[in-house]
Amino acid sequence: MATSLDEVTKSQVGLLRWTDMHRRVRAFVDGQVVVDSAEPIQVWEPYRVVGCYAVGTADIAVPLEHHVPTMPGADHPPILTPAHPFSMHTAPGAAYDIGADTRTLVGAGFRLDDPDLADYVLLDWDAFDEWREEEQIAMGHAHDPYKRIDCLATSRHIVVRIGDTVLAESHNPTLLLETHLPARHYIPREDVRMDVLQRSDTVTVCAYKGQATYWSAVVGDEVVPDVAWTYTDPLPDAEPVRDLICFYDERVDVQID
Incomplete structure (x- = not known):
């Protein structure tokens, strides 16, 4: 039986998903490089159609603060878009503040309990002033490598x-x-x-x-x-x-x- 790739994609939306990005990603706050990773991944929490960048702790130049365990709520919409806040998590983990020099990014980091992704910190796109993939300024949201x-x-x-x-x-x-x-x-x-x-x-x-x-x-x-x-x-x-x-x-x- 033939398989529709569109249907396969839709059927996976309720799962926790990730992919390698194969590019350098940086995030800035008030001109300061706060995140700089040569090996980022992109992570989609369950029911999100747009992913977020995730990097290793060593790629974040400032401390992670205020560990707050978080469990997913049952009252989220069936599909989450960039209009839904980063704080609306649909997988268990812990939220962190990111203490940049000029201001604290409250809840801008999230570490999942999933053992395959436990070494990564998911990052809130809207918390940062500027994102770059290599030297290209990225806008809107994290760029999906499977989209064209x-x-x-x-x-x-x-x-x-x-x-x-x-x-x-x-x-x-x-x-x-x-x-x-x-x-x-x-x-x-x-x-x-x-x-x-x-x-x-x-x-x-x-x-x-x-x-x-x-x-x-x-x-x-x-x-x-x-x-x-x-x-x-x-x-x-x-x-x-x-x-x-x-x-x-x-x-x-x-x-x-």
């Missing part, structure tokens, strides 16, 4: 509507495929009704594409907030979609031939 982006030029005819109003129509979109996420179509601005879009204040960060700014649509008396987004200064993998407009398929009507 493909940007493919396509000649498919795409029409985007809200009701009877056409927001965009193109024969020249770029198809962006990101592992385990829906396919997205990025449309050249000349094929978009920019007169019905208004720049919003929303900004989000993708670990693989960069910082996105958003647009709301004004159709008659209706305002559809944050209906589309743009990467004006994307990370290298997303360079082909620089300045293109992508619409939330969930908030508009999309027809693709």
Whole structure:
């Protein structure tokens, strides 16, 4: 019987998982290097879809303080995303404060009880000011080595509507495929009704594409907030979609031939 790799991935989400990173990882606080590891791993606690970096104790330049044993709660969501705090642990272990010179990072370290990972300290991404993989600044969250982006030029005819109003129509979109996420179509601005879009204040960060700014649509008396987004200064993998407009398929009507 054939096995779907997508289904295999989904079936493992309730397990404690880890992988080697094969790169140097550093974390900074107020310009100080607090973590510097040539042999980091990435760890996914059960039910987390985004992992965190974990390093050996010797790779942390400052003390671990206040050992606090932690047991997983039973009331966590079925899936945990980066929106859920690092402190929402789903495996037994102990939380530690990390005493940087300028401030204490409360609960920013976590050592698992699992014997295979007992020598590692899991690190809270949000507790640190800056992360680097080798010399590349990392943003958003820890980078999953099993995730990738493909940007493919396509000649498919795409029409985007809200009701009877056409927001965009193109024969020249770029198809962006990101592992385990829906396919997205990025449309050249000349094929978009920019007169019905208004720049919003929303900004989000993708670990693989960069910082996105958003647009709301004004159709008659209706305002559809944050209906589309743009990467004006994307990370290298997303360079082909620089300045293109992508619409939330969930908030508009999309027809693709």
